[in-house]
Amino acid sequence: MLTGLLILILASVGNAEWWVILINHRHALRITVTSAKKIRWLHDAALVFTPILFLIFAGLRTNGLLRGGTWSDLPVLLQLILGFAIAGCLSLLWCMVQWQLQAPCRKREVIKLCNFSAESDVRGSKPSPFLKVPGNQILKLEVNRKQITVPREGxxxxxxxxxxxxxxxxxxxxxxSYFDKTFEELKELTPDVFIFTGDTLDCPDLLENILPFFKELLTVAPGYFILGNHDALFDQEAIRAGIVSTGWTNAGGLVLETDIAGHSIVMAGSEAPWIGENPTPPADGNHGLRLLLSHTPDQRDYAVKGNYDLMLSGHNHGGQIVLPFIGPVYSPSRFGVRYAGGLFQHGHLHMHVSRGVASKDPLRINCLPEISLLEIQWAGNSQLDES
Ligand SMILES: [Fe+2]
Incomplete structure (x- = not known):
């Protein structure tokens, strides 16, 4: 009976993992809001009802696993279904191992932890019930520093x-007010450049309210941006034009050659697969940095082929809910939770995937919102080592 119970539990967990894989991969694609909702309902129903069906047809039937029966007493079709479901546990196990192995990717120096949760004005006009969830970190902003060494000569x-x-x-x-404070923290970083990698808003009526925040940053340094999949749900060109009107430079679908603080940089912007296509990678030139802004880290292979040194992304929100030992479960990427958030390297390509500042569903457990100061140095440049 205990073995039978274990089989049913593993099948239920594995079933959930298969649906998580499906939902992660589907949300990495260009799909309509209606399709996304349908998949979500299907996922929710499958997580609730499939274990009940397993219990009824495999556990409680005559000679079922919970009534003295064994695996061999089950019909072959049921064995196949349960076997397939249990195989999903292997994927979950692999994600857990990967999460543990990737611990160095999440290393950062915390400059400041801003806990705004006691300040009532940051809760917004319609405080979400999620704010009452114990451990929700949505109103705590981590300001951190990360270092990247780019292997490029000259x-x-x-x-x-x-x-x-x-x-x-x-x-x-x-x-x-939360965003006002976040932009204040960005300004205090006094970087050489600000880069925003998309998903500006989920309420287009608030565009005019946030533009002054963008504009204010330019008193410190220039700003470059691309849009994300949530921007594509609204009048994306109005959002783009609004941010451009503040003085920020649009990089979406473009290749720009620029000089930032004495560094010759070629910068490309990808909003694919939601808006446009990946730009043709720039020809090799005498640039200090080949930089790609891509809302999703799913453009990793394009970035490698395009010989970019560094890709800056967001989109996956760090997984939003990070379970002890297991790590994040949901991450809308074709890579699943692999690039949920952190610093990664794939071949010569460095990737920074930001956990983001907020999310439409304001719930984050063990996954702080973040803004990051990236310090880029080049191989052979020992300035950081000496300081
Ligand atoms: Fe997002």
Missing amino acids: AAADVLRIAHFSDLHVFNCPGL
Whole structure:
């Protein structure tokens, strides 16, 4: 009976993992809101009802696993279904191992932890019931520093300081005051450049309210941005034009050659698969940095083929809910939770995947919102080692 119970539990867990894989992969694609909702309902129903069906047809039937029967007493079709479901546990196990092995990717120096949760004005006009969930970190912002060494010859000796932020998802909750404070923290980083990698808002009516925040940052350094999949749900060109009107430079679908703090940089922007296509990678030139802004880290292979040094992304929100030992479960990527958040390297490509500033569903467990100061140095440049 205990073995039977274990089989049913493993089948239920594995079943859930298969549906998680499906939902992660589908949300990495360009799908309509209606399709996304249908898949979500299917996923929710499958997580609830499939274990009940397993219990009825495999556990409680005559000679069922919970009534003295064994595996061989089950019909072959049921054995196949349960076997397939249990195989899902292997994927979950692999994700857990990968999460543990990737611990160095999540290393960062915390500059400041801003706990805004006691301040009522950051809760917004319609505080979400999620704010009452114990351990919800949505109103705690981590300001951190991460270092990246790019293997490219002939670059300037100075360190390049990029303030990278992503996934604002401005909506009713958190409120505008949360974003005001977040932009204040960005300004205090006094970087060489600000880079925003998309998902500006989930309420287009608030666009005008946040534009002054963007504009204010330009008193410190120039800003470059791309849009994300949530921007594509609304009038994306209005959002783009709004941010451009503040003085920020749009990089979406473009290749730009620029000079930032003495560094010659070629910068491309990808909003694929939601808006446009990946731009044709720039020809090799005498640049200190080949930089790609891509809302999703799913453009990893394009970035490698395009010989970019560094890709800045967001989209996956760090998984939003990070379970002890297991790690994140949901991450809308074709790579699943592999690039949920952190610093990664694939071949010569460095990747920074921001956990983002907020999210449409304001719930984060063990997954702080973040803004990051990226200090880029080049191989052979020992400035950071000496300091
Ligand atoms: Fe997002």
